[in-house]
């Protein structure tokens with residue numbers, strides 16, 4: 001198949017095949033025959049593609065590979081144990097390379113260090129069009145996509161899947177804008193209390209409020225304007241199967257801007273860096289490099305407290321009078337406190353999404369004795385994070401080093417607020433716009 005034909009096939013035919021197989025109207029064998037006989041032969045040698053073309057083909061063949069792998073594992077009793085057998089007999093391109101060899105060559109050609117399976121980057125960042133974050137019309141950050149057709153490729157062509165991918169991409173763009181403001185401050189020579197810094201910190205706080213609002217708005221929509229939880233659990237997530245044992249399937253947990261923010265702002269979770277390093281195979285080269293850099297540096301709150309001649313331990317045991325004195329002498333601490341609070345609130349809103357669309361419905365299924373999905377469990381995320389781990393992460397973000405200031409600042413989050421509620425006293429940053437521009 002020619003490249004352009006492949007693009008049209010993935011947009012129009014692949015979702016129809018997946019829907020038909022899942023409803024029992026078509027067999028996975030007939031789907032495989034079409035892939036083997038019509039789709040894979042004639043694909044270009046990856047070495048002839050430019051990096052951008054290669055990235056688009058990784059999106060296309062990633063969706064095809066995930067579909068093939070899912071249907072194989074669903075119908076073969078030992079499919080989960082031998083996922084790569086899904087691709088037996090698949091030969092791609094004029095040189096008839098085994099599918100996984102061809103796919104690996106394609107990913108290498110992207111020049112990004114992309115793993116040899118589909119990924120967060122291919123499904124979200126490259127698939128969805130370019131997203132721009134603007135403040136009062138002024139661009140703050142641009143998260144490029146690899147397509148400019150305004151379409152979103154998905155497994156079954158349903159609005160819910162498309163809206164989910166767009167939600168994640170818009171969120172990542174907002175997070176990129178936050179990190180673009182904060183990362184320059186991570187340079188050890190920068191003072192963290194100057195007027196320029198305060199402007200950056202306040203803007204970043206507004207952007208995190210906007211991120212939280214994006215999460216809350218998604219949850220507030222009726223299922224037909226967001227995504228039905230059953231579809232998320234039984235259809236969408238079941239495409240995130242392994243392609244080889246031990247590989248890292250696509251997950252929101254691979255959102256690199258969220259990971260960077262945790263290292264910029266700090267998170268009190270033991271071995272968090274090791275947890276993140278386990279995800280490294282599914283990230284891109286520049287993402288791994290940025291995280292490596294940030295992991296090796298002190299966090300911004302650590303440096304800030306040091307510049308105020310104190311530290312997290314002393315703040316935790318300080319009485320109200322000392323805290324007030326500290327704030328009087330270092331007024332910018334309030335701005336940093338608000339930033340860390342906004343970060344924690346965004347995490348709380350994300351936790352609410354994970355409960356709403358996954359953990360609570362699965363709990364109901366367990367109560368009703370319905371059980372779990374066999375391929376991708378709905379009792380945990382695709383990289384294995386449980387509800388209690390997500391709660392721990394949220395709690396750790398809330399218990400940030402400046403949290404003791406809550407006792408003397410009135411606008412803080414109450415300590416006893418349940419983790420999955422979304423406080424309504426935050427004003428959305430009305431001047432922030434997050435738009436798909438391609």
Ligand code: HEM
Pocket residue numbers: 167168169171172251252253254255258259347350353354355357358380381382383384385386390393394
């Ligand atoms: C309906 C929407 C969403 C649901 C149901 C959801 C669910 C989940 C689940 C189940 C996990 C655990 C993942 C694993 O084990 O690999 C997770 C983790 C994560 N998701 Fe989402 N998610 C949603 C939206 C988003 C969005 C829009 C983003 C932002 C780009 C995002 C970013 C993350 C991050 C960074 C993690 C790692 C955990 C953390 O740092 O707190 N998610 N999500």
